Amino acid sequence: MVVKNKISHKLIAVVSVTIAIVGVFSYFLIKSQQQTYLLRVEHNAHQLSEMIKNSTKYDMLYNRREHVHNIIDTIGQQEGIEKVRIFNKEGKIIYSSDKSVIGKMVDKRTEACYACHTADQPLERLSIAERTRIFQLDNNVRSLGIINPIYNEPNCWLGDCHAHSEAQKVLGVLDVTMSLVEYDRLIAANQTKVVLLTLAAMVTISFILWFFFQTLINRPVKDLVAATNAVAKGDLTFKLEPKRNDELGILEKSFNEMTRKLAEAQTQLYHSDKLASIGRLAAGVAHEINNPLTGVLTYSSYLLKRSDSSPDIKADLETIVRETKRCRDIVKDLLDFARPMPVQKRNVVINQVIDRALKIVDNQMSCRQIVVETDLSPSLPSVLGDASQLQQVLINLLVNAADAIGNQGGKIYVTTKEVKVDGREYVQIEIQDTGSGIAEENLAKIFEPFYSTKEQKGTGLGLAVVWGIVDNHGGAVTVDSELGKGSTFTVRLPSGDGNPLLKED
Amino acid sequence: MNNNYDILVVEDELIVLSAIQKITEPERLRVDTAVDVDSAMEKLSRNTYRLIISDLMLPKISGFDFIRLIKEKHPRIPLIVITGYATLENALQSFKMGSFDFIPKPFDTEAFLGVVWRGIRYSEKMKKFGPDSQFCIPKSAPEGMDAQSCDYYCLGDHAWSKLTANGTALIGIGNTFPNMIEGIERIELNLPNDEIVQGKCCAQFVSKDCFVNMFWAPLSGSVTARNQKLEDNVHLINTSGFAERWLFRIIPYNPDEELEHLTCCEQKPGHQKIV
Numbered sequence: 001m002v003v004k005n006k007i008s009h010k011l012i013a014v015v016s017v018t019i020a021i022v023g024v025f026s027y028f029l030i031k032s033q034q035q036t037y038l039l040r041v042e043h044n045a046h047q048l049s050e051m052i053k054n055s056t057k058y059d060m061l062y063n064r065r066e067h068v069h070n071i072i073d074t075i076g077q078q079e080g081i082e083k084v085r086i087f088n089k090e091g092k093i094i095y096s097s098d099k100s101v102i103g104k105m106v107d108k109r110t111e112a113c114y115a116c117h118t119a120d121q122p123l124e125r126l127s128i129a130e131r132t133r134i135f136q137l138d139n140n141v142r143s144l145g146i147i148n149p150i151y152n153e154p155n156c157w158l159g160d161c162h163a164h165s166e167a168q169k170v171l172g173v174l175d176v177t178m179s180l181v182e183y184d185r186l187i188a189a190n191q192t193k194v195v196l197l198t199l200a201a202m203v204t205i206s207f208i209l210w211f212f213f214q215t216l217i218n219r220p221v222k223d224l225v226a227a228t229n230a231v232a233k234g235d236l237t238f239k240l241e242p243k244r245n246d247e248l249g250i251l252e253k254s255f256n257e258m259t260r261k262l263a264e265a266q267t268q269l270y271h272s273d274k275l276a277s278i279g280r281l282a283a284g285v286a287h288e289i290n291n292p293l294t295g296v297l298t299y300s301s302y303l304l305k306r307s308d309s310s311p312d313i314k315a316d317l318e319t320i321v322r323e324t325k326r327c328r329d330i331v332k333d334l335l336d337f338a339r340p341m342p343v344q345k346r347n348v349v350i351n352q353v354i355d356r357a358l359k360i361v362d363n364q365m366s367c368r369q370i371v372v373e374t375d376l377s378p379s380l381p382s383v384l385g386d387a388s389q390l391q392q393v394l395i396n397l398l399v400n401a402a403d404a405i406g407n408q409g410g411k412i413y414v415t416t417k418e419v420k421v422d423g424r425e426y427v428q429i430e431i432q433d434t435g436s437g438i439a440e441e442n443l444a445k446i447f448e449p450f451y452s453t454k455e456q457k458g459t460g461l462g463l464a465v466v467w468g469i470v471d472n473h474g475g476a477v478t479v480d481s482e483l484g485k486g487s488t489f490t491v492r493l494p495s496g497d498g499n500p501l502l503k504e505d
Numbered sequence: 506m507n508n509n510y511d512i513l514v515v516e517d518e519l520i521v522l523s524a525i526q527k528i529t530e531p532e533r534l535r536v537d538t539a540v541d542v543d544s545a546m547e548k549l550s551r552n553t554y555r556l557i558i559s560d561l562m563l564p565k566i567s568g569f570d571f572i573r574l575i576k577e578k579h580p581r582i583p584l585i586v587i588t589g590y591a592t593l594e595n596a597l598q599s600f601k602m603g604s605f606d607f608i609p610k611p612f613d614t615e616a617f618l619g620v621v622w623r624g625i626r627y628s629e630k631m632k633k634f635g636p637d638s639q640f641c642i643p644k645s646a647p648e649g650m651d652a653q654s655c656d657y658y659c660l661g662d663h664a665w666s667k668l669t670a671n672g673t674a675l676i677g678i679g680n681t682f683p684n685m686i687e688g689i690e691r692i693e694l695n696l697p698n699d700e701i702v703q704g705k706c707c708a709q710f711v712s713k714d715c716f717v718n719m720f721w722a723p724l725s726g727s728v729t730a731r732n733q734k735l736e737d738n739v740h741l742i743n744t745s746g747f748a749e750r751w752l753f754r755i756i757p758y759n760p761d762e763e764l765e766h767l768t769c770c771e772q773k774p775g776h777q778k779i780v
Contacts, residue, residue, distance in 0.1 A: 283590060286589055286590055286591075287562060287588075287589040287590045288589070289589070290589030290590075290591075290609075290610040290611055291518040291520060291521050291589055291610060292520060293610070293611035294518075294520065294521050294524050294589075294610045294611035294612065295520035295521065295523070295524050295611075296611070297524075297611040297612070297613070298524035298525075298527055298528055298611070298612075298614060299524065299527065301613065301614045302527050302528070302614070305614075324611070325613075328611050332591070332609070335590070335591065335592060346759075356727070360699070360700075386759070387758055387759070388725060388758040388759060
């Protein structure tokens with residue numbers, strides 16, 4: 001069977017989505033790590049910038065420019081620090097770790113200034129984030145710049161140098177630029193690690209899922225599909241071997257149970273159907289055959305009456321009349337058998353029915369030296385059924401058992417008991433004989449109409465009648481047999497309302 | 506042209522018609538035949554007959570509809586049903602609808618002639634007494650059928666059963682037997698396993714001509730007693746009253762269900778006179 005939407009395909013889709021989600025998470029993880037790092041770098045830069053500001057403050061107040069230059073030079077040579085500059089309010093670089101730019105003007109629209117000067121009027125207070133900027137120079141190395149405004153304070157305008165007036169709020173800006181080489185390297189290494197780990201996780205998850213899917217789902221499902229197909233094709237003997245204890249194991253067991261019940265139902269249906277067809281056939285045959293039989297019987301009887309003078313002819317005609325009557329009896333039996341018997345259901349005490357049936361066959365049993373032993377459960381619930389039909393069942397089974405025993409004597413055991421099958425309560429009747437038994441290959445056929453081992457003796461309808469009546473009562477009849485040892489017929493009838501006191505008479 | 510016949514046989518199977526003619530020929534019975542209901546009705550309106558014999562499966566119309574038609578148009582002519590499809594239901598239904606008797610195909614000459622002669626004699630009685638010759642007068646309200654409200658449950662006028670207080674039932678002979686069998690000689694019981702089955706032959710009355718009259722059981726049950734007096738002297742059926750003509754006492758198997766197939770009848774005052 002071609003499956004368009006295989007479970008494995010769906011699983012692959014699910015796994016893909018999972019992997020995509022893991023990927024997205026990893027991406028955000030990397031992003032978040034980068035941000036944390038950056039915050040730390042920014043913080044470091046800010047600390048450094050504050051340190052420079054504070055350590056130069058004193059020298060600034062005393063206007064010791066050489067000291068300031070020294071400090072900035074020293075710090076500017078530190079690893080990772082690209083440059084340290086201080087420029088005044090007009091943008092003129094006063095101090096710088098790069099001597100060549102001292103005295104030059106800074107373009108206010110360049111990267112270092114745009115934070116305050118986006119509006120034409122510069123802002124006076126900025127957060128750290130607003131004061132930092134990341135930019136890339138031509139050598140592909142990213143840098144982080146942080147500006148730190150130097151605010152006016154009383155010492156500045158009260159100082160001896162009188163370099164600044166009181167009206168100025170910001171005196172200048174300290175700009176520190178740090179290299180992000182180390183940071184970028186760390187981030188790149190980390191990113192590679194995360195990506196590799198994610199990929200490894202994805203591959204591992206996929207493999208584990210695939211493996212478990214194969215062993216836990218795919219294989220048992222394949223087995224189930226194969227089994228279902230086999231059953232659908234009519235092989236009701238197909239059986240799975242449940243090895244697991246999970247839901248699929250239960251499903252496999254249920255499947256076996258279903259197949260078994262299906263087989264049973266099919267057998268029942270087959271027999272019922274057969275009986276019904278025989279019924280229709282019998283009705284038709286009876287009507288059609290009885291008319292010509294009337295002719296044969298009448299004319300042969302007529303001739304017989306006038307054949308007194310010739311004994312030979314008389315004997316032949318007697319044979320014709322006798323055999324025609326036998327034909328009539330067979331057709332009559334057939335009609336009786338096939339007639340849909342309306343089941344007149346009432347509470348029947350099976351033990352009483354058995355007693356009555358035993359009385360009826362008593363004579364036959366004693367003639368053949370057959371001993372009948374009974375073990376009837378006294379607490380048996382009643383059965384909802386037709387007493388006379390059930391009696392027929394028992395008589396047929398007893399006669400059948402007696403015929404299997406023959407004339408050399410033997411025993412028949414009749415037992416009744418209450419059994420529970422599939423949660424339903426049944427009355428079970430067992431008729432066991434010490435007769436010839438039935439060959440394995442014939443067991444399936446014995447309930448078929450016209451199957452007889454009794455050669456000329458029977459019409460082969462006895463057990464078919466048993467089967468039909470028991471089936472009509474919602475029960476089942478089964479047989480176990482061993483050649484030479486005997487057979488056991490088991491009749492199971494659903495118990496009635498459970499009131500053993502109700503009698504059928 | 507108006508003719509007098511003894512029997513009209515309505516049957517679409519020609520072999521059966523010719524067989525019946527063969528059987529009746531030595532008896533000097535005048536037999537007319539019809540192969541369908543239309544010609545039968547036409548013949549019935551033209552000629553006189555003492556007895557009708559009809560198949561239950563006729564072309565166009567069911568045998569039961571034909572019985573109904575005859576009961577309506579010619580109530581005084583007894584009708585014997587013959588059928589190759591002799592199921593219990595068909596037999597019971599034929600009686601319930603008022604047929605005189607029922608005989609399954611293929612029939613023995615003796616059984617056939619037995620029932621035919623009985624039918625012809627019964628026809629004379631019908632002519633004389635009309636419906637009074639029947640014992641079984643269906644009760645007006647058959648819905649309220651139960652053991653108390655009914656004297657007798659009848660299989661036509663052929664057999665009766667009467668439930669008794671101790672749970673047994675008596676099985677007796679109806680009005681289609683007494684004085685209807687010429688030269689009645691003996692009764693042969695057919696009681697396999699000491700039981701009788703509704704709608705099946707449980708006794709045969711044999712005349713000195715060896716004609717056989719089959720008696721169909723009105724109920725099923727196991728036989729607990731037999732009417733020894735009647736068995737010893739079968740002529741008693743001609744002289745006994747209705748209630749004395751019992752054959753068996755039985756323990757019925759399924760009275761509730763089986764009584765529904767029978768007709769509930771009440772004892773008619775003065776019926777003894779015409780026994």
